[in-house]
Amino acid sequence: MELYKNLIRVLCNANTSEGFEPAKDVSLPEINIRGFELNPPMVGQHPQNRPILAFFAGRLHGRIREILLDRWKGKDEEMQVYDILPKHLNYQELMGKSKFCLCPSGYEVASPRLVESINAGCVPVIVSDYYELPFSDVLDWTKFSIVIPSKRIPEIKTLLKDVSETKYLKLYKRVIKVRRHFQLNRPAKPFDVLHMIIHSVWLRRLNVRLSH
Numbered sequence: 625m626e627l628y629k630n631l632i633r634v635l636c637n638a639n640t641s642e643g644f645e646p647a648k649d650v651s652l653p654e655i656n657i658r659g660f661e662l663n664p665p666m667v668g669q670h671p672q673n674r675p676i677l678a679f680f681a682g683r684l685h686g687r688i689r690e691i692l693l694d695r696w697k698g699k700d701e702e703m704q705v706y707d708i709l710p711k712h713l714n715y716q717e718l719m720g721k722s723k724f725c726l727c728p729s730g731y732e733v734a735s736p737r738l739v740e741s742i743n744a745g746c747v748p749v750i751v752s753d754y755y756e757l758p759f760s761d762v763l764d765w766t767k768f769s770i771v772i773p774s775k776r777i778p779e780i781k782t783l784l785k786d787v788s789e790t791k792y793l794k795l796y797k798r799v800i801k802v803r804r805h806f807q808l809n810r811p812a813k814p815f816d817v818l819h820m821i822i823h824s825v826w827l828r829r830l831n832v833r834l835s836h
Contacts, residue, residue, distance in 0.1 A: 632648060632829070636654040636732065637732040639732065639733045640754045640756055641753075644756055646760070648828055648831050649756075649828070650824040651756045651760070651824075652734075653759075653817060654734045655736055655739050655806075655817070667719070669720050669745075671723070671792070671796050674720075674722055676702070676704050676718065676723065677722070677781070677784055678703050678705075678724040679704045679719060679724075680706070680725070681706040681718070682706075682735075683707055688729045688751055689730055692751065695778055704718060719746045720744045723747060724746065724747050725748055727741060727748045727749060727751065728751035728774075729755060733754060733755035745796065745799055747770065748768075748770070749772060750769055750771045750772070751773075752773075753773055753774050762823070763802060763805065768801075769799075
């Protein structure tokens with residue numbers, strides 16, 4: 625327990641209800657690497673070419689996704705919500721055609737969908753209750769995402785419809801601006817995800833006190 629108390633943990637599952645301590649631990653963005661490509665293809669469309677209000681495709685696991693799928697799967701043309709995406713549809717292309725991408729927690733609070741949406745220029749809608757978002761020390765998530773607690777899942781469409789075009793464009797432009805902070809590079813580049821992680825650890829070194 626003494627060793628655990630003095631560790632700076634770097635975790636994808638940054639769940640504050642399960643012992644994650646934001647002052648001491650680091651929230652790691654979950655990134656899905658496919659084959660030898662460090663980042664997904666940039667397929668995002670211009671804001672004027674995004675006819676889908678909101679998109680989600682993901683298997684049912686965890687309470688939040690169960691509520692989301694039960695309320696929105698196949699219920700609304702503007703809310704493209706799937707558990708299993710039909711074979712004739714392309715996941716990345718749908719993200720690129722959507723204004724907002726729903727990023728609900730599963731069994732763990734984090735999901736690679738968050739980074740995927742940012743890479744697609746799709747404003748992330750984070751549906752979670754206890755998620756300490758990555759790099760919150762330096763990134764103001766309210767400027768480029770929307771955070772919705774699980775109890776408001778039935779209101780998602782109304783909440784998104786209430787976002788004015790002016791505000792949406794600001795969110796979109798900021799998503800594009802912060803995208804470099806969530807990308808992997810070989811070799812690493814300034815301000816990419818590796819540098820952001822190291823910086824987050826560096827900030828927390830002052831919050832850990834080792835006994836002599």
